[in-house]
Amino acid sequence: MKKIQIIVVGNGMVGYKFCEKLSSRSNLFKLTVFGEEPRRAYDRVHLSEYFNGKSSDDLSLSTETWYQENDIDLHLSSPVIKIDREFKTVSTLDGKSYEYDFLIFATGSGAFVPNIPGVEKEGVFVYRTIEDLDLISGYAKKARTASVIGGGLLGLEAAKALIDLGIQKTSIVEFAPRLMPRQIDDAGSQMLRSKLSDLGLEILLNKNTSYIEGEGAITGLKFSDDTSLAVDMLVISAGIKPRDELARACGIEVGARGGIVVDQKMQTNDPSIFAIGECALFEGMIYGLIAPGYEMAEVLVTNLCDGTKTFLGFDMSTKLKLIGIDVASFGDNFITEPDCRTIVFENKHKGIYKRINISNDGQYLLGGILIGDATAYNLLLQTSNNRIILSDDPEELILGSRGGDTAAGSGITSLPDSALICSCEGISKGDICSAVIDGCENIDDLKKCTKAGTGCGGCLPMVKDLLSYTLKSQGKYVKNVICEHFDYSRQELFDLIHIHELKSYDAVLDALGKSDGCEVCKPMVASLLASLWNEMILEKGNDVAQDSNDRFLANIQKGGSYSVVPRVAGGEITPEKLITIGEVAKKYNLYTKITGGQRIDMFGAHLNDLPLIWEELIAAGFESGHAYGKGLRTVKSCVGSTWCRFGLHDSVSFAIRIEERYRGIRAPHKFKSGVSGCIRECAEAQSKDFGIIATEKGWNLYVCGNGGSKPQHALLLATDLDSDTCIRYIDRFLMFYIKTADPLTRTATWLNKMEGGIDYLRNVVVNDSLNMAQQWENDVENLINSYKCEWKEAVENPAIRKRFSHFVNAPEDKDPSIEFVEMRGQKRTAEWK
Amino acid sequence: MNETSESWLAACKVEDAVENGGVCIKHGDDQIALFYFTRRNEWYATQNECPHKKQMALSRGMIGSDSDEPKVACPFHKKTFSLNTGECLNGEECAIKVYPVKIEDGTVYINTLAKF
Ligand code: SRM
Ligand SMILES: Cc1cc2nc3c(=O)[nH]c(=O)nc-3n(C[C@H](O)[C@H](O)[C@H](O)COP(=O)(O)OP(=O)(O)OC[C@H]3O[C@@H](n4cnc5c(N)ncnc54)[C@H](O)[C@@H]3O)c2cc1C
Ligand code: SF4
Ligand code: FES
Numbered sequence: 001m002k003k004i005q006i007i008v009v010g011n012g013m014v015g016y017k018f019c020e021k022l023s024s025r026s027n028l029f030k031l032t033v034f035g036e037e038p039r040r041a042y043d044r045v046h047l048s049e050y051f052n053g054k055s056s057d058d059l060s061l062s063t064e065t066w067y068q069e070n071d072i073d074l075h076l077s078s079p080v081i082k083i084d085r086e087f088k089t090v091s092t093l094d095g096k097s098y099e100y101d102f103l104i105f106a107t108g109s110g111a112f113v114p115n116i117p118g119v120e121k122e123g124v125f126v127y128r129t130i131e132d133l134d135l136i137s138g139y140a141k142k143a144r145t146a147s148v149i150g151g152g153l154l155g156l157e158a159a160k161a162l163i164d165l166g167i168q169k170t171s172i173v174e175f176a177p178r179l180m181p182r183q184i185d186d187a188g189s190q191m192l193r194s195k196l197s198d199l200g201l202e203i204l205l206n207k208n209t210s211y212i213e214g215e216g217a218i219t220g221l222k223f224s225d226d227t228s229l230a231v232d233m234l235v236i237s238a239g240i241k242p243r244d245e246l247a248r249a250c251g252i253e254v255g256a257r258g259g260i261v262v263d264q265k266m267q268t269n270d271p272s273i274f275a276i277g278e279c280a281l282f283e284g285m286i287y288g289l290i291a292p293g294y295e296m297a298e299v300l301v302t303n304l305c306d307g308t309k310t311f312l313g314f315d316m317s318t319k320l321k322l323i324g325i326d327v328a329s330f331g332d333n334f335i336t337e338p339d340c341r342t343i344v345f346e347n348k349h350k351g352i353y354k355r356i357n358i359s360n361d362g363q364y365l366l367g368g369i370l371i372g373d374a375t376a377y378n379l380l381l382q383t384s385n386n387r388i389i390l391s392d393d394p395e396e397l398i399l400g401s402r403g404g405d406t407a408a409g410s411g412i413t414s415l416p417d418s419a420l421i422c423s424c425e426g427i428s429k430g431d432i433c434s435a436v437i438d439g440c441e442n443i444d445d446l447k448k449c450t451k452a453g454t455g456c457g458g459c460l461p462m463v464k465d466l467l468s469y470t471l472k473s474q475g476k477y478v479k480n481v482i483c484e485h486f487d488y489s490r491q492e493l494f495d496l497i498h499i500h501e502l503k504s505y506d507a508v509l510d511a512l513g514k515s516d517g518c519e520v521c522k523p524m525v526a527s528l529l530a531s532l533w534n535e536m537i538l539e540k541g542n543d544v545a546q547d548s549n550d551r552f553l554a555n556i557q558k559g560g561s562y563s564v565v566p567r568v569a570g571g572e573i574t575p576e577k578l579i580t581i582g583e584v585a586k587k588y589n590l591y592t593k594i595t596g597g598q599r600i601d602m603f604g605a606h607l608n609d610l611p612l613i614w615e616e617l618i619a620a621g622f623e624s625g626h627a628y629g630k631g632l633r634t635v636k637s638c639v640g641s642t643w644c645r646f647g648l649h650d651s652v653s654f655a656i657r658i659e660e661r662y663r664g665i666r667a668p669h670k671f672k673s674g675v676s677g678c679i680r681e682c683a684e685a686q687s688k689d690f691g692i693i694a695t696e697k698g699w700n701l702y703v704c705g706n707g708g709s710k711p712q713h714a715l716l717l718a719t720d721l722d723s724d725t726c727i728r729y730i731d732r733f734l735m736f737y738i739k740t741a742d743p744l745t746r747t748a749t750w751l752n753k754m755e756g757g758i759d760y761l762r763n764v765v766v767n768d769s770l771n772m773a774q775q776w777e778n779d780v781e782n783l784i785n786s787y788k789c790e791w792k793e794a795v796e797n798p799a800i801r802k803r804f805s806h807f808v809n810a811p812e813d814k815d816p817s818i819e820f821v822e823m824r825g826q827k828r829t830a831e832w833k
Numbered sequence: 834m835n836e837t838s839e840s841w842l843a844a845c846k847v848e849d850a851v852e853n854g855g856v857c858i859k860h861g862d863d864q865i866a867l868f869y870f871t872r873r874n875e876w877y878a879t880q881n882e883c884p885h886k887k888q889m890a891l892s893r894g895m896i897g898s899d900s901d902e903p904k905v906a907c908p909f910h911k912k913t914f915s916l917n918t919g920e921c922l923n924g925e926e927c928a929i930k931v932y933p934v935k936i937e938d939g940t941v942y943i944n945t946l947a948k949f
């Protein structure tokens with residue numbers, strides 16, 4: 001039987017989704033796809049990640065062979081230029097023509113470029129395709145100032161990308177009196193504006209650009225209020241314009257302001273022609289988001305396969321991503337009193353603004369806006385979409401408790417099975433729960449079999465909650481098993497290894513695991529062994545179970561070289577030692593830099609040179625700084641009372657004592673500390689895993705702070721301690737952490753997950769509520785007694801030392817593929833190839 | 834598979850290889866990663882360059898298995914590759930070359946005419 005010929009014009013996100021859905025459901029159709037862009041459909045939603053190192057392959061939605069495997073003819077760089085509706089054919093740019101039974105427009109939209117004189121100038125860009133991004137990053141190299149026209153969702157994303165490209169002076173020009181005028185209100189916009197200013201973005205509101213200045217290339221913007229702004233480049237992000245030109249040319253009905261008019265079945269006024277995605281105009285509306293586009297593809301596929309489904313409009317709730325500031329709006333975000341009651345929470349200090357609109361009878365959540373903290377977004381969206389009856393204290397929805405887990409946990413139980421969880425893929429709560437019951441018992445399986453969370457990824461936290469909720473409700477014990485090789489949680493393994501006195505990875509695998517292990521369980525078990533026994537980490541065959549950094553006792557770097565970081569306890573260093581570092585760096589041609597941790601890093605060492613370098617450093621009295629290990633990094637100090645006029649105690653001596661006490665101890669993740677001589681806090685102790693600040697009467701001890709991507713201040717654990725008590729508390733705190741934290745969990749995250757939070761932790765550490773204090777203090781004492789500098793052991797042990805050469809069959813030769821280039825009088829690694 | 838005697842490279846002695854881990858073999862301008870999977874008593878050889886960011890690093894990766902398929906994880910970004918077929922196990926398109934290995938009289942030989 002001859003297959004029904006379908007031609008898809010446009011190989012973007014929605015066009016691809018349509019092909020995927022149709023080919024998985026029916027083989028009655030033969031699909032032919034024309035795409036104007038030179039590459040297979042890619043994830044435009046995450047386009048900006050292209051600037052953060054994702055390649056076009058990483059962004060691609062399919063594999064190279066996918067179309068072929070599904071018998072779909074894909075023509076890339078091949079725009080359709082004409083449609084003959086009478087003979088049902090399309091012609092492409094290369095002059096060929098093709099017949100269709102059904103034609104699908106999935107042409108998306110292009111950037112809307114307002115009619116400003118000078119938009120054709122060099123240095124003016126739009127932000128829509130990978131090619132646009134290539135042009136932008138090429139031009140950005142020589143630009144020092146940049147501007148974005150448009151303060152909407154995409155404009156903000158483009159502006160952040162320009163900053164990330166290294167253009168420090170970036171501004172946003174918006175016509176309206178506020179940012180993101182379609183999503184957030186005045187108060188929210190002000191909060192967002194101040195947060196964006198913190199990122200270094202200049203915001204110009206109420207600005208109408210009248211022309212673009214410059215001869216040939218742009219040099220500035222001129223506004224209607226006669227002011228001007230000098231810029232080297234400009235990105236226009238003023239909205240989208242549906243690509244309806246083809247449809248218009250062949251007489252298909254289009255809207256007055258653009259868009260191909262479709263009905264509830266995505267059909268145009270020609271019964272053989274359909275439109276889906278961002279080019280389709282449904283009830284006067286263009287849906288510039290991916291979820292409604294996917295829903296349109298679903299509606300069309302269902303109807304083509306003889307089902308019935310209609311498109312009923314779509315929720316335009318959105319969450320801004322990437323910019324490092326949470327911004328979200330959902331449901332009816334702008335409705336105001338007297339049509340509803342609003343509850344607003346504002347915290348200018350932390351930059352948080354939340355507004356929810358509830359119905360006048362107090363029963364339903366209608367919509368809202370979240371700035372600065374959108375953790376509750378998913379739950380609020382579900383509560384409003386599913387018309388869940390609110391409790392008597394709806395303010396709890398935005399106030400929540402610290403950690404917020406409890407609120408979300410109880411929230412999902414009340415959702416109906418029909419609640420749409422993953423709107424990109426149209427997956428409901430019921431779909432997810434039944435997949436779990438049918439055996440998808442971890443998140444990867446669940447993603448594979450339901451596709452939930454594979455689109456924008458915004459629903460993943462909720463999918464995870466549903467997974468554990470369903471498992472628990474089936475009476476299954478939910479535990480964080482490590483990987484397919486060990487059926488235990490980290491904490492269980494810790495105890496088992498201890499009881500059985502196992503000392504090597506292989507012994508642990510033989511006794512407690514199965515098969516051959518992998519890159520997840522190996523470093524984890526190696527870390528447990530180190531935390532428990534503190535033996536040389538490269539012996540007993542444990543070297544091959546270590547992550548690369550631990551295996552070679554140095555951080556592996558871009559290009560394949562290694563870094564060398566000797567310990568400089570408390571940041572205190574003698575002139576002699578500084579000279580040694582200088583000499584060694586010179587001799588082995590290493591790049592040197594003062595680190596953020598108050599010590600000196602030497603980068604760019606060849607693997608073969610590491611033992612030679614360390615031999616010289618050790619001879620001069622240095623030891624390993626464990627910059628590569630999951631263990632103690634640095635204890636920062638301020639100069640304290642020995643020099644500083646405000647200093648209350650000798651913070652340097654105390655920092656050195658602490659650094660030397662805990663050096664070399666391995667933990668679930670790295671940990672850092674700091675000691676400040678007074679509350680001015682020059683050592684930034686409150687951003688550390690444990691931090692100490694001098695008081696009139698002793699030391700205050702803070703715990704569980706974190707820098708990194710989710711900074712969190714440390715919390716006060718105990719006050720006015722004498723030095724020995726302070727150290728005892730730290731011993732207990734650290735052992736409790738080492739024993740109970742999940743793999744690769746910093747102390748801050750560990751505390752956030754702990755039931756009872758800091759009060760519980762204080763009870764355990766200070767009041768010894770678990771009756772473990774003595775044991776833990778002894779454990780630390782044992783670890784300290786077995787401490788040895790592992791670099792000293794490595795250079796002195798011939799069997800270990802032998803491993804520090806690149807080729808086994810040419811031990812003297814260095815890796816010839818390592819390349820450096822010059823920069824400011826030192827060397828640096830060549831770019832990724 | 835080509836089995837001419839010229840294509841077999843005498844790579845190293847068995848005792849030079851690392852148990853349950855990898856070493857790197859120089860082969861003219863090429864680099865080959867050799868893995869001694871002692872737990873299974875199996876040997877594997879692959880290209881040393883990771884196709885992801887072109888880093889000469891696979892020999893320094895951890896080996897292990899994924900539902901019994903032997904694999905190596907690149908130390909840079911933990912992409913994993915089958916040691917049998919060279920296929921990338923994280924669903925990426927890039928694959929690595931794999932070479933046959935044999936042991937004779939305590940010497941490890943690698944057939945440098947790739948299997949794939
Ligand atoms: C060298 C240094 C940057 C510098 O030039 O100043 C640095 C360099 C690296 N940092 Fe860092 N961090 C350095 C200070 C910091 C600081 C500041 C501090 O310690 O006061 C922070 C934030 C504070 C914190 O940790 O809470 C910091 C937060 C991170 C993170 C994020 C941790 C988190 O909890 O989110 C990572 C990633 C990780 O560990 O997983 C990281 C990872 C890394 C790695 C190890 C990345 C890697 O795996 O290759 C870098 C190694 C470079 C190399 O080749 O040696 N680095 N890193 C600093 C070394 C300090 C030292 O002397 O040991
Ligand atoms: C930077 C950026 C960030 C975004 N972030 C989000 C987000 O966070 N959340 C969200 O929901 N949405 C986001 N979007 C919007 C989302 O990407 C779009 O809704 C989605 O891509 C629309 O899919 P589509 O297939 O309709 O159009 P497109 O993906 O644009 O695909 C249309 C394709 O058709 C081609 N084409 C056009 N005319 C022809 C022709 N005549 N012949 C052949 N081919 C043709 C085009 O070249 C294009 O490749 C973002 C968009 C951008 C640009
Ligand atoms: S923290 Fe106090 S003691 Fe330390 S430098 Fe600052 S003011 Fe001086
Ligand atoms: S270079 Fe190997 S995974 Fe990135």
